[in-house]
Amino acid sequence: MSKKHYKNRNTIGDYLIMFLMIILILLCILPIMNVVSSSLSDTNALMRGDVSFWPVGLHFDAYTQLFNDGRFMRSMVWTAILTVIVVAINLFMTTITAYPLTYDSLKGRKIITFLIIFTMLFGAGLIPTFRLFRQLNLLQNPLVLIIPGSLSVFNVILMRNFFMGIPDSLKESAEIDGASPMVILWRIFIPLSLPSFATIGLFVAVGRWNGFMDAMFFLNQAPQWHPTQMILFNILQGAVNIDPLDPGASTPPGWGPVIRSAAVVIAMVPILCVYPFIQKYFVKGATLGAVKG
Numbered sequence: 001m002s003k004k005h006y007k008n009r010n011t012i013g014d015y016l017i018m019f020l021m022i023i024l025i026l027l028c029i030l031p032i033m034n035v036v037s038s039s040l041s042d043t044n045a046l047m048r049g050d051v052s053f054w055p056v057g058l059h060f061d062a063y064t065q066l067f068n069d070g071r072f073m074r075s076m077v078w079t080a081i082l083t084v085i086v087v088a089i090n091l092f093m094t095t096i097t098a099y100p101l102t103y104d105s106l107k108g109r110k111i112i113t114f115l116i117i118f119t120m121l122f123g124a125g126l127i128p129t130f131r132l133f134r135q136l137n138l139l140q141n142p143l144v145l146i147i148p149g150s151l152s153v154f155n156v157i158l159m160r161n162f163f164m165g166i167p168d169s170l171k172e173s174a175e176i177d178g179a180s181p182m183v184i185l186w187r188i189f190i191p192l193s194l195p196s197f198a199t200i201g202l203f204v205a206v207g208r209w210n211g212f213m214d215a216m217f218f219l220n221q222a223p224q225w226h227p228t229q230m231i232l233f234n235i236l237q238g239a240v241n242i243d244p245l246d247p248g249a250s251t252p253p254g255w256g257p258v259i260r261s262a263a264v265v266i267a268m269v270p271i272l273c274v275y276p277f278i279q280k281y282f283v284k285g286a287t288l289g290a291v292k293g
Helices: 003-040 043-048 061-068 070-098 109-121 126-135 153-164 168-176 181-192 194-210 213-218 228-236 256-288
Strands: none
Touching (some): 003 061, 003 256, 043 256, 070 153, 070 256, 109 153, 126 213, 153 194, 168 181, 181 194
């Protein structure tokens, strides 16, 4: 095969990949553009179906009403605080669980690993979980949004595999110098594992920010602890009021779709702002943690 033919074949393949990537990018961007345009458009134009990917009758009234709604903004602050707490606890619990599993001298390491993986494959279900939370007095308690998400088996396996990818020579040299396992973890493993921490932190943050099922099932009588996604879920279910916690507070006629679109945009902005700063670690952390079993 000539070099010229080989070069042309690569060029055609590159163009094909570029075409597919453009299609995927459009599939991701166009729905977001439609929601943003709907939140900025005139109500009548939106009701007529004139809005596609560009605003019609530009205005910011929907955002003004949402920002002036105290409960919606409090839910945003509460969700941000909740996400930070859950990410911090999850990273801590994941680290202290995965690190001992890297030692061959740990007695029963294979059994412990099997039991951890077993919990990932088989779950008790919603009803046993509800009864357990009731016995632990977690129902209608904000801790129900924190404690169950403190540890993820998938994250433990990912972190363990990443730790096992660190050369043993670094750990052995530290042990020769008299370093304890905790010193090795703090001085060697954690600084070298920043990509893995960023990856797991992003997984947990997105999951917690987008989570609402736990609030729906376990905080149905404590609306003051509802995260933003729970309030957004209530709005998208067809409520015409800005404040889904107060059924008596209604918006002007026809404002439902505009309010819903604006609420969706506000809810997705924080994650969109955080992701670009973590993206450079994301692929590296996910692939390095998936190579070694």
